[in-house]
Amino acid sequence: MQEPIAPITWHNGQVEMIDQTRLPGELVFIRPRTVAEMWSAIKKLQVRGAPAIGIAAALGLYLAIKDSRARDRAGFEVELQQAAGYLASARPTAVNLTWALKRVQQAVAAAPASDIASLKEVVLKEALAIRAEDEAMCRAIGENGATLLQDAAAILTHCNAGTLATARYGTALAPVYYLASRGKVLKVFADETRPLLQGARLTAWELHQAGIPVTLITDSMAASVMARGWVQAVVVGADRIAANGDVANKIGTYGVAILAKEHGLPFYVAAPASTFDLSLASGAGIPIEERDAAEVTHFGLRPTAPEGIPVFNPAFDVTPHRYVTAIITEKGIIHPPYSENIARVLGA
Ligand code: MRU
Numbered sequence: 011m012q013e014p015i016a017p018i019t020w021h022n023g024q025v026e027m028i029d030q031t032r033l034p035g036e037l038v039f040i041r042p043r044t045v046a047e048m049w050s051a052i053k054k055l056q057v058r059g060a061p062a063i064g065i066a067a068a069l070g071l072y073l074a075i076k077d078s079r080a081r082d083r084a085g086f087e088v089e090l091q092q093a094a095g096y097l098a099s100a101r102p103t104a105v106n107l108t109w110a111l112k113r114v115q116q117a118v119a120a121a122p123a124s125d126i127a128s129l130k131e132v133v134l135k136e137a138l139a140i141r142a143e144d145e146a147m148c149r150a151i152g153e154n155g156a157t158l159l160q161d162a163a164a165i166l167t168h169c170n171a172g173t174l175a176t177a178r179y180g181t182a183l184a185p186v187y188y189l190a191s192r193g194k195v196l197k198v199f200a201d202e203t204r205p206l207l208q209g210a211r212l213t214a215w216e217l218h219q220a221g222i223p224v225t226l227i228t229d230s231m232a233a234s235v236m237a238r239g240w241v242q243a244v245v246v247g248a249d250r251i252a253a254n255g256d257v258a259n260k261i262g263t264y265g266v267a268i269l270a271k272e273h274g275l276p277f278y279v280a281a282p283a284s285t286f287d288l289s290l291a292s293g294a295g296i297p298i299e300e301r302d303a304a305e306v307t308h309f310g311l312r313p314t315a316p317e318g319i320p321v322f323n324p325a326f327d328v329t330p331h332r333y334v335t336a337i338i339t340e341k342g343i344i345h346p347p348y349s350e351n352i353a354r355v356l357g358a
Pocket residue numbers: 055058059060061104168169170171172175176180181182208246247248249259260261325
């Protein structure tokens with residue numbers, strides 16, 4: 011297996027990120043230099059996937075304050091707070107974004123040094139720690155998830171929760187990479203994931219690059235693939251998981267979960283602790299991003315619907331916890347009843 015690529019790195023004093031809107035046609039790197047450029051990269055989905063946007067936002071905070079002329083610590087923290095509010099406004103659903111921003115702010119608040127140069131270093135150090143820890147968490151998710159998938163020949167996934175969506179290795183795809191590195195090759199059926207085709211453009215691309223067998227299907231073919239007995243499990247990522255185990259993930263995930271239940275297949279969600287939002291009792295409180303109508307009415311630049319037609323374009327949906335067989339985290343596998351077990355495993 012080819013080692014999965016790391017989509018966000020800190021290289022020669024610059025943030026370097028794969029422009030995911032250019033895949034699969036071109037592997038192009040962008041180097042945002044300002045907080046506004048990072049905000050725009052997150053908004054436009056040049057960097058996307060819950061853990062990856064958390065890392066990007068944390069590095070975006072550094073871009074915001076690296077040239078700060080704040081006179082004192084209080085002024086510096088105000089600048090940081092303003093930049094965090096701005097970055098958080100880029101996308102509302104993935105909680106990893108606000109989690110990472112808060113974590114950097116807390117690191118600054120707790121720093122013993124109060125000179126501005128040292129505080130800038132704290133911001134960068136914390137952002138890079140978030141990146142490094144995410145890679146380690148994804149590895150652990152891979153190892154934990156592999157125990158559930160050892161006997162499977164193939165899985166189905168929706169959207170992209172692979173290396174491109176994280177620091178490296180992914181969440182849903184981490185067990186696939188982990189098993190492949192130990193000589194067990196799992197085949198993956200990738201839903202294309204309308205309207206922005208993260209499955210076709212990104213999941214299919216990264217698995218193909220890594221040498222993992224992947225078959226691309228349109229979203230409407232998932233039931234057929236399950237009915238034929240071609241997959242033994244579904245594994246997806248998450249953008250936010252409520253305290254009761256309800257899961258927000260890419261639009262269409264809910265339908266896939268219902269299909270899995272009908273076909274007697276386990277439906278696994280793979281996510282790090284940073285994706286849980288225990289302040290929300292259920293998925294009803296998760297904000298769902300709605301995106302531009304043009305994503306639905308056009309295929310690229312080509313119109314595929316009558317001009318001016320009303321469109322509903324939510325980027326995510328919420329899968330009720332009763333459809334979730336287990337949640338794979340870096341701290342272990344969480345089984346129902348989720349209200350008790352999420353708190354127990356994450357608290358541990
Ligand atoms: O709109 P996107 O591409 O950011 O949506 C991504 C997803 O829904 C992923 O499944 C989720 O963020 C988990 S990534 C490990």
